[in-house]
Amino acid sequence: MSRSKRFFAGLLSSYAAIGVNILYTITSIPLALHYLDQDEFGLWALVTQLSGYLMLLEFGMSGSVARSLSDHKDTVEAGIYGSILRTGGWVFAIQGLLVTIAGLALAIFAPPLLGLPTHLNRTFTNLMAVQALMTGIKLSLSILGAPLWCHQRLDITNMINGVSLILSFAVLWVSFHAGIHVYSIVVASFAGYLFSIIAVSYSCKKNGYYPSAEHRGAYCPRIFRELFHFGGGLFLMNLGAQLASASQVIICSRLLGIEAAAIWSIATKIFSMAQQFVSRVLDSSAGGLAEMVVRKEHALLHKRFRDLVSITALMAVAASAGIALMNGPFIEIWTSGKITWNPWNNLLLAGVLFSNAITRCHTSLVGITKQIRGMKFVYLLEGISFVSLAMLLVPWIGLAGLLCAALLCNTVITGSYSIARTSHYFGITWLRTMSWVARPVGILILIVLIFAFTRLPLLAGLPTTTRFCINFGLLTILVGPAIWLLGLTPSLRIDIHILISKISGKFKLSP
Numbered sequence: 001m002s003r004s005k006r007f008f009a010g011l012l013s014s015y016a017a018i019g020v021n022i023l024y025t026i027t028s029i030p031l032a033l034h035y036l037d038q039d040e041f042g043l044w045a046l047v048t049q050l051s052g053y054l055m056l057l058e059f060g061m062s063g064s065v066a067r068s069l070s071d072h073k074d075t076v077e078a079g080i081y082g083s084i085l086r087t088g089g090w091v092f093a094i095q096g097l098l099v100t101i102a103g104l105a106l107a108i109f110a111p112p113l114l115g116l117p118t119h120l121n122r123t124f125t126n127l128m129a130v131q132a133l134m135t136g137i138k139l140s141l142s143i144l145g146a147p148l149w150c151h152q153r154l155d156i157t158n159m160i161n162g163v164s165l166i167l168s169f170a171v172l173w174v175s176f177h178a179g180i181h182v183y184s185i186v187v188a189s190f191a192g193y194l195f196s197i198i199a200v201s202y203s204c205k206k207n208g209y210y211p212s213a214e215h216r217g218a219y220c221p222r223i224f225r226e227l228f229h230f231g232g233g234l235f236l237m238n239l240g241a242q243l244a245s246a247s248q249v250i251i252c253s254r255l256l257g258i259e260a261a262a263i264w265s266i267a268t269k270i271f272s273m274a275q276q277f278v279s280r281v282l283d284s285s286a287g288g289l290a291e292m293v294v295r296k297e298h299a300l301l302h303k304r305f306r307d308l309v310s311i312t313a314l315m316a317v318a319a320s321a322g323i324a325l326m327n328g329p330f331i332e333i334w335t336s337g338k339i340t341w342n343p344w345n346n347l348l349l350a351g352v353l354f355s356n357a358i359t360r361c362h363t364s365l366v367g368i369t370k371q372i373r374g375m376k377f378v379y380l381l382e383g384i385s386f387v388s389l390a391m392l393l394v395p396w397i398g399l400a401g402l403l404c405a406a407l408l409c410n411t412v413i414t415g416s417y418s419i420a421r422t423s424h425y426f427g428i429t430w431l432r433t434m435s436w437v438a439r440p441v442g443i444l445i446l447i448v449l450i451f452a453f454t455r456l457p458l459l460a461g462l463p464t465t466t467r468f469c470i471n472f473g474l475l476t477i478l479v480g481p482a483i484w485l486l487g488l489t490p491s492l493r494i495d496i497h498i499l500i501s502k503i504s505g506k507f508k509l510s511p
Helices: 003-035 038-058 059-077 080-114 117-141 142-150 154-177 181-206 221-245 248-255 256-266 269-294 299-336 344-369 376-397 397-424 430-454 464-487 491-505
Strands: none
Touching: 003 038, 003 299, 038 059, 038 080, 038 117, 038 181, 038 256, 038 376, 059 080, 059 142, 059 269, 059 344, 080 117, 080 142, 080 221, 080 248, 080 269, 117 142, 117 181, 117 299, 117 397, 142 154, 154 269, 221 256, 221 344, 221 376, 221 397, 221 430, 221 491, 248 256, 248 376, 248 397, 256 299, 256 344, 256 397, 269 299, 269 344, 299 344, 299 397, 299 430, 299 464, 344 376, 344 397, 344 430, 376 397, 397 430, 430 464
């Protein structure tokens, strides 16, 4: 399969997986709110976010192993490919044990530190303990799916993830009806984990991504040091990213209460899915970009990356428009009025989405080229700055403080530095790099004006369903054409026409 075919397969399957994820979220949240109160739902959101911090104990080894395999996948017979898998497997097993131990300690000692209500302490301890065990198992066996990234088979990963979500939802529904209550979410997660582990292992073995017996290699201290050196940089980047993007529920529960944490978790669900939607283009290309780096195709890498940033920016603008105009009335309809928040938070959320999307493109290039250097400290600085600023703003302006802190820190710290790194890598000016997203920024300003129009008293006081329809009409009539006519350059429109023709041609039946 060619590089372009792998990209298209990965991209299309990514959006299919997102579709499944959207259906899962839309159906599972009302189901959970039917059986759980807001405190219990917020408790689960808190446990999930803490589990993300436990995964930091893998010290960036997952990304390091996957990227290092790309360097040697064309020469499996040399044995280094197999040695990377063998070495990584031992490391992941030890790290999985550490994650489990750390999670159990967190389950026992965290409740008073988080300021949880006394009646929720026991439930938190049980949920956290089981989640720690599952997270440890998942990390211990993560080496099984490592070859899929370097072989650019995201289509397999996406298909497995989609089926896993469907299975998880079925188990969740049955468990709720069986009266397991909040523990139903744990049972459903375990079912999805188990299926994913089996399916990934089978797929890699079937496609020959595991080396044969004579090329399996062995544990190698030198390879471990190389993996850990690169992984150490990724770890600091992941730690900073975790602080910046996955500490909001913890901050909410500590400063505003567990109910505010539940509101945040639900009100930003569409935002999380929109981020996945926007990031899939770059994610589906990452393996191919790494291959260009290994094969020293610098000119092609420059062109492909520039196009990917431009397309990502346009997709981010479209998603940001949807968040700004549709998120408020949608969550009111979705939760039957149980969850509401300040409408201006949606505009801030849209800004965070756009900023994160652009920054993520440039920070991903650092990992793809394996030239992390100062980026690990910049990401960490963003994370620490976000938490510090959020702790100051949240008691003052509530949930909007989280969004203001996220937007400011991401734009000023990581965004500016990562764009400078991209400019230096390709030998172009900072303004030249910024010009890749100039058109989408102009459309973003238009979105701000449209949002302000919808907040006029005459429109803001309308029933929720009416506001939803009006905002959808504005999104379709004004933002859609603006993206196509103003956001795309003529050459990019031609490329998209060609791309659509290729994709549609795949589905034409032969005579």
